[in-house]
Amino acid sequence: MPRDAQLVAFLNEVAGLWPVAKGSLTEIAKPCVRPACPACQRRERHPAVIFTYRQAGKQHCRYVPRALVPRLRRAIGNGRQIERRLVALGEALIFAHRRARTTPPAP
Numbered sequence: 001m002p003r004d005a006q007l008v009a010f011l012n013e014v015a016g017l018w019p020v021a022k023g024s025l026t027e028i029a030k031p032c033v034r035p036a037c038p039a040c041q042r043r044e045r046h047p048a049v050i051f052t053y054r055q056a057g058k059q060h061c062r063y064v065p066r067a068l069v070p071r072l073r074r075a076i077g078n079g080r081q082i083e084r085r086l087v088a089l090g091e092a093l094i095f096a097h098r099r100a101r102t103t104p105p106a107p
């Protein structure tokens with residue numbers, strides 16, 4: 001496949017993978033800040049979802065609004081799919097280079 005055709009195929013593939021994100025979601029139960037909260041007094045706590053991600057090698061966490069969880073979960077799945085494709089494309093570059101090589105490999 002010519003280079004431009006490969007690029008177009010890749011862009012078409014990733015165009016359907018939006019939104020994207022890299023990180024992970026964790027369900028937790030946390031106490032709240034309200035004084036005399038009945039749930040906290042019963043030690044039931046409050047369910048929440050945390051998004052954990054790395055930026056410049058440093059780990060960060062953010063609370064995720066409940067309504068955003070499905071979209072962010074889909075974004076993380078899309079991001080992982082793109083990462084798998086990038087790994088496969090890197091490997092394919094090496095195989096294509098080997099096939100195109102005219103001189104035999106060094107012993």
Ligand SMILES: [Zn+2]
Pocket residue numbers: 031032033034037038039040041045046
């Ligand atoms: Zn509470």
